[in-house]
Amino acid sequence: MTVSMLGPPSTAPAPTFAHLVRLSDDTGLFEHARHGVVRRGHGYCTDDVARGLVVTAREPEPSATVTGLTERYLGFLTHAQAADGTFHNRLGYDRRWRDEPGLGDWWGRAIWGLGTAAARSPAPWVREEARTAFALGAARRSPAPRAMAFAGLGAAEVLRADPGDPVAGALLSDAARAVVGGAPPYPLMGVDWFWPDDRLTYANAALAEVVIAAGRYDGDASLLATGLRMLGWLRDLQTRDGRLSVVPVAGWRRGGPRPRYDQQPIEVAALADACVTAAGATGDPSWEVTLRRCVGWFLGENDAGAPMWDPETGGGFDGLTAAGPNLNQGAESTLAFVATLQHARRWS
Structure with missing residues (x-):
């Protein structure tokens, strides 16, 4: 399934909580599933x-x-x-x-x-x-x-x-x-690697998002600009041929080879959240473009060209591998899918 990035993904479904209900009981939310079946023992x-x-x-x-x-x-x-x-x-x-x-x-x-x-x-x-x-x-x-x-x-x-x-x-x-890392100038934030650590790991965009939010709340123009530059650098790094190709679960160390798989839905959801915060802070429409790409990643606009959710269960797949989706539908991935779809309402 291919999703146009020129406008809102017209095929984006409404957020569904069906699999979240399946993963929940009267105590809480189970962590893991095998395909769509809850693994209670975990x-x-x-x-x-x-x-x-x-x-x-x-x-x-x-x-x-x-x-x-x-x-x-x-x-x-x-x-x-x-x-x-x-x-x-x-x-x-x-x-x-x-x-x-x-x-x-x-x-x-x-x-x-x-x-x-x-x-x-x-x-x-x-x-x-x-x-x-x-x-x-x-x-x-x-x-x-x-x-x-x-x-x-x-x-x-x-x-x-x-x-x-x-x-x-x-x-x-x-x-x-x-x-x-305190007051500017910030460590490790150079021209080729504008990030406060020498390794990208997981939920990376959340770090940029909190800096943007704090800069906006505190009225600190330097902090806001730093957060926006962090997010822009991360966005550009994770965009390939007009689609998202996010840093996989193994991470990526500065100067080392960048692995392509196993990409995780949490990375896409974190980027979507951060783009919404950046758009609110700046009014810059380019963040909306990246948000559309986040939705598109789940719908098939990704390196494998494969949808990253199960329409029958409403669950999100646990990862994008070289062979296609990992068909397990755990809590983290399902929540990442639902969270990203919540933002698609901005175009309805």
Whole structure:
């Protein structure tokens, strides 16, 4: 299936939550599936439940089914949160935690999910409960720049609803500076490699997005320009012959050979989110072009020319390999697909 990049992908389906429902139970969201069948033995993780809360909470007119998912995911995250604001990540199918609470990526994504629910849920009680859990977790800081970036995106959501929130404002500013390394001039950001690390890994565009959001919120023109340049560099790097070709799961180190596969849906969804933030900050229509390419990647405008979702189940495929899609439909990939389709409403 080929999708024209001259306008909105006319074949883009509406976001479907069918597979997300299939992956969920009364506790939370299962992490893995074999094709479309849930693998319950692998249990749940805060990382994916938090991603789920971002997607369901930002649905503009949620159905009763989607509202139920939001409530379930919020309940999971508040259960995962310790009294000091940290979070467990892995819960077994036996409902026992497999780890101690910490400040890894899952903490950052939990703060992102809670911030989104606090800002966007139509239910006052959900907003209140999410805001309470957000404030507790947002008082912490992670040593990991990516975890800080995810948390900062949650802070940016809270600031959309309450621009004067001091906890969210401090977290967003700290997150951006954790990414870029303090004040300018920023390390490693040269002409040929405009990135604050010497390796691209996963959800890369989220780092640029939080810098853009902080620069806009703080009124810091230099920080905003840096975030936009980071995102533009990443966009150009991942565009090949008018389509997306994102950095695969193995990553890419500066100066080394760039692998082509296994491309992950999370990279495309992160780029889509960041382009929406950049478009809002600048009004530049070029970000809309990249957003269309993100939607197109899922619909078949990719290096394999293969759709990256299953129309029968509504699930997103787990990766793009040299042989085509990995047909497993886990939570992360399905959420990436749904999240990207949510942005396609901009053209309807």
